[in-house]
Amino acid sequence: MRVLFIGDIMGRTGREAVADFLPDLKYKRNIDICIANGENASGGLGMSIKAHRELSACGVDCFTMGNHTFSKREIISLLENGENIVRPANISPESPGRGMAVLNLPLGLRIGVINILGRVFMNEAVSDPFECAEETIVKAKAFTDIIVVDFHAEATSEKQAMGYYLDGTVSAVLGTHTHVQTADERILPKGSAYITDVGMCGASDSVLGMEIVIATARLVEPEIKHRFAVAKGKYQLCGCIIEIDELSGKARGIERICIRK
Numbered sequence: 001m002r003v004l005f006i007g008d009i010m011g012r013t014g015r016e017a018v019a020d021f022l023p024d025l026k027y028k029r030n031i032d033i034c035i036a037n038g039e040n041a042s043g044g045l046g047m048s049i050k051a052h053r054e055l056s057a058c059g060v061d062c063f064t065m066g067n068h069t070f071s072k073r074e075i076i077s078l079l080e081n082g083e084n085i086v087r088p089a090n091i092s093p094e095s096p097g098r099g100m101a102v103l104n105l106p107l108g109l110r111i112g113v114i115n116i117l118g119r120v121f122m123n124e125a126v127s128d129p130f131e132c133a134e135e136t137i138v139k140a141k142a143f144t145d146i147i148v149v150d151f152h153a154e155a156t157s158e159k160q161a162m163g164y165y166l167d168g169t170v171s172a173v174l175g176t177h178t179h180v181q182t183a184d185e186r187i188l189p190k191g192s193a194y195i196t197d198v199g200m201c202g203a204s205d206s207v208l209g210m211e212i213v214i215a216t217a218r219l220v221e222p223e224i225k226h227r228f229a230v231a232k233g234k235y236q237l238c239g240c241i242i243e244i245d246e247l248s249g250k251a252r253g254i255e256r257i258c259i260r261k
Contacts, residue, residue, distance in 0.1 A: 004025065008176055088117035166192060179200035
């Protein structure tokens with residue numbers, strides 16, 4: 001099985017990158033399923049129903065979210081009714097939606113998709129991500145051994161620790177949130193694919209997908225509240241392709257993808 005996971009889709013520019021690159025990428029690389037982090041897909045904060053439909057039409061089969069999950073309140077209806085979107089499993093259990101989805105694929109195959117939110121430097125009220133990941137994986141294994149975890153976290157140390165903590169119990173632990181693709185993709189000792197951050201889909205010339213001038217001003221003049229704006233212009237699609245053994249659920253390979261225009 002070949003799984004394509006693409007990183008945080010940043011606003012309209014990120015959606016343009018997905019629309020431009022994804023259909024051809026899925027066809028040429030024989031991708032069985034595409035998973036995308038969509039928490040920034042609309043204006044850089046949250047995901048609207050329109051953006052969800054647009055990206056689904058481009059070939060995204062399942063969406064994960066993050067700390068901006070509820071920035072667009074209309075997402076609640078999708079979380080409550082959609083089968084192809086998951087929010088962090090370790091937020092309040094009373095929150096709309098679910099932290100795990102099991103998707104049916106051709107030939108009787110199934111894949112579990114889990115979303116976990118980190119705690120270090122995140123300022124989010126969430127439960128222990130390690131304990132939650134363990135508990136959610138047990139639930140997913142009742143249906144399939146092919147499991148992909150999106151760990152939406154800030155600290156590289158927390159992400160690496162999660163990778164080793166889950167090694168051998170899932171097919172892949174993939175980091176999102178920081179928007180900068182890391183060059184540490186590998187198969188961990190017990191068979192799980194890992195990368196600290198898959199990168200983002202958005203403007204190539206930007207600060208994490210945002211306009212350079214505004215993002216810089218927020219740092220130079222912290223006393224002034226400059227409003228973020230999604231950058232335009234040349235764009236990129238970043239992610240990774242994971243090859244998974246269908247019988248064992250172990251990863252056979254992981255390849256970084258970064259396409260620019």
